[in-house]
Amino acid sequence: MRVEPMHRIVGHMAVPGDKSISHRAVLLGALCDGETRVTGFGRSADTEATIEAVRALGITVYEYDDETLHVFGKGLRGLGAPAKPIDCRNAGTLVRLLAGMLAGQEGQRFTLTGDASLSARPMGRVTEPLRLMGAAVESEDGHLPLVIEGRPLHAVTYELPVASAQVKSAILLAGLSADGETTVVEPVPTRDHTELMLAAAGATIVRRQTSVSVRPAARLALGEIEIPGDFSSAAPFIVAATLVPGSELHIHGVNLNPRRTGLLGILARMGANVTVYNRRQIAGEPAGDLEVRSADLVATAVTGAEVPSAIDELPLFVLAASCAHGDSVLRGAGELRAKESDRIEATADALRALGQHVRAVDDGFRIRGVPARPHGGRIASRGDHRIAMLGAIAALASRRGVEIEDAECVAVSFPGFFELLDSLRREAAE
Numbered sequence: 001m002r003v004e005p006m007h008r009i010v011g012h013m014a015v016p017g018d019k020s021i022s023h024r025a026v027l028l029g030a031l032c033d034g035e036t037r038v039t040g041f042g043r044s045a046d047t048e049a050t051i052e053a054v055r056a057l058g059i060t061v062y063e064y065d066d067e068t069l070h071v072f073g074k075g076l077r078g079l080g081a082p083a084k085p086i087d088c089r090n091a092g093t094l095v096r097l098l099a100g101m102l103a104g105q106e107g108q109r110f111t112l113t114g115d116a117s118l119s120a121r122p123m124g125r126v127t128e129p130l131r132l133m134g135a136a137v138e139s140e141d142g143h144l145p146l147v148i149e150g151r152p153l154h155a156v157t158y159e160l161p162v163a164s165a166q167v168k169s170a171i172l173l174a175g176l177s178a179d180g181e182t183t184v185v186e187p188v189p190t191r192d193h194t195e196l197m198l199a200a201a202g203a204t205i206v207r208r209q210t211s212v213s214v215r216p217a218a219r220l221a222l223g224e225i226e227i228p229g230d231f232s233s234a235a236p237f238i239v240a241a242t243l244v245p246g247s248e249l250h251i252h253g254v255n256l257n258p259r260r261t262g263l264l265g266i267l268a269r270m271g272a273n274v275t276v277y278n279r280r281q282i283a284g285e286p287a288g289d290l291e292v293r294s295a296d297l298v299a300t301a302v303t304g305a306e307v308p309s310a311i312d313e314l315p316l317f318v319l320a321a322s323c324a325h326g327d328s329v330l331r332g333a334g335e336l337r338a339k340e341s342d343r344i345e346a347t348a349d350a351l352r353a354l355g356q357h358v359r360a361v362d363d364g365f366r367i368r369g370v371p372a373r374p375h376g377g378r379i380a381s382r383g384d385h386r387i388a389m390l391g392a393i394a395a396l397a398s399r400r401g402v403e404i405e406d407a408e409c410v411a412v413s414f415p416g417f418f419e420l421l422d423s424l425r426r427e428a429a430e
C-alpha cells in the first residue's frame with residue numbers, strides 16, 4: 001500500500017468505538033444475567049475475535065448491525081467449555097482477560113490459543129497471579145497455548161511487577177468468584193475501564209490511590225452501554241494534523257479517560273495545538289471533541305510515569321519528536337517490546353527508513369529532531385497495526401510518500417483506516 005503526502009488536513013471526522021471498552025463490554029456482557037445492549041461497538045479483527053470467543057463459550061451474541069450488539073449473558077458461572085481451543089487470534093487483551101474469567105469456572109477445562117504474534121507474547125504475567133489464586137493454568141513456558149481448569153479461587157493481594165491493565169483486569173475478573181476481597185496494587189496507574197465497567201454492572205469495587213479491590217459478586221447487569229470513540233485510533237490523526245502545515249481537523253466523540261490520553265499532555269508540552277470542547281460523559285467515562293491545528297514542535301523527555309497512559313501511542317510520539325526542534329528521549333517503555341511486534345525495534349527501523357534520526361535503546365528511544373518533512377520511503381509493518389498506521393501518518397507528513405508492507409494489518413484495530421484517510425484527502429482537495 002502506498003500513501004502519498006498531504007498538503008493540509010482539514011475537516012471533521014469520527015473514529016470507531018474504543019477497542020479496550022468494546023472487548024470488555026462483550027466479555028462482561030457474557031458474565032451478566034440477561035441482555036446487554038452495546039452501541040458504538042468498535043468492530044475490528046480483535047473485537048470480532050472476542051465475539052467469537054464468547055460464542056464458543058455458549059453465549060448468544062446478536063449482531064443487529066456493525067456497531068450494535070446484543071449479548072445474552074448467562075451469569076458469573078454460566079460459561080460452557082467448548083470441545084475445541086478458543087482462538088484469540090492477535091488480541092492480547094482478549095486472551096489475558098479471558099484467562100481471568102475462566103479461572104473460576106469450576107469443573108471445566110478450556111484451551112486458549114492465538115496467532116504467531118500472540119503466541120510469542122508473555123503470558124506468565126497472568127498465569128502467575130491466577131495460580132496464586134488457586135487456578136490450574138498450564139502454559140508452554142509462559143506462552144500460549146494456555147490450558148485452564150476452573151477451580152475455586154482464593155482472594156489475594158497482588159502487586160503487579162509490570163504496569164499492565166490486562167493483567168490487572170484478569171485478576172479483578174477472577175476475583176469476582178474468589179472467596180474474599182481481591183486487591184491489585186499498581187506501580188503506575190493503568191487504564192481503568194474494567195473497574196469502571198464492573199462498578200457500573202453492580203460489582204463492589206474499592207479504588208485507592210495505587211490499588212483497586214473487587215469483592216465476590218452474586219450477579220452482574222450492564223443493561224445498555226454506548227462505546228465512545230477510541231483515543232488510540234484518533235491519535236494517528238492528531239499527530240498527522242499537528243505535523244502537516246495548514247491543518248485544522250476536528251475529531252468528534254472521543255474517549256478522554258485521563259489514563260488513556262497521556263499523548264495529549266506530551267504533545268502539549270511540545271507546543272502542539274489541540275483543544276478539547278463539548279466535554280461530556282460517554283459510558284461513564286470522560287469524552288469530548290478535539291480540534292487539532294498544526295504546530296511547530298519542540299523536544300521533550302518522556303519517562304516511565306507517563307508510559308502507561310500513552311503506551312499504544314508511543315510510536316506516534318517518536319515520529320512527532322523526530323520532526324521537532326531539539327533532541328527528545330523516551331525511557332521506561334520496555335513494555336513496547338512485548339506488543340504485537342517489538343515496537344521499539346519496529347518503530348526505530350520504520351522511521352529510520354524514512355530518513356528520521358531515531359535510535360532504539362533497551363527501554364525506549366533517543367531521537368534527534370529535525371523540523372522538516374521526513375523524506376519518505378518504504379517501511380515494514382511487521383504485521384503490527386500500530387506500525388502500519390505510523391507509516392501512513394509519516395507518509396502524510398513526508399516529501400515523497402511511503403510504501404507500507406503488509407498494510408492490511410490495520411484491520412486488527414481500525415479496518416476503515418485507509419478509507420478515512422482517503423475521505424480526508426478528498427475533503428482537503430475541495
Ligand SMILES: O=C(O)C1=C[C@@H](OP(=O)(O)O)[C@@H](O)[C@H](O)C1
Pocket residue numbers: 019020021093163164165166167169191311312335
Ligand atoms: O487493557 C487493555 O485494553 C490494553 C492494555 C494495554 O496493554 P498492557 O496491559 O499489556 O499494558 C494496551 O497496550 C493494549 O492495547 C490494551
Ligand SMILES: C=C(OP(=O)(O)O)C(=O)O
Pocket residue numbers: 046090091092093094312339340386413
Ligand atoms: C497492544 C495492543 O493490543 P493487544 O495487547 O490487545 O493485542 C494494541 O492494540 O496496540
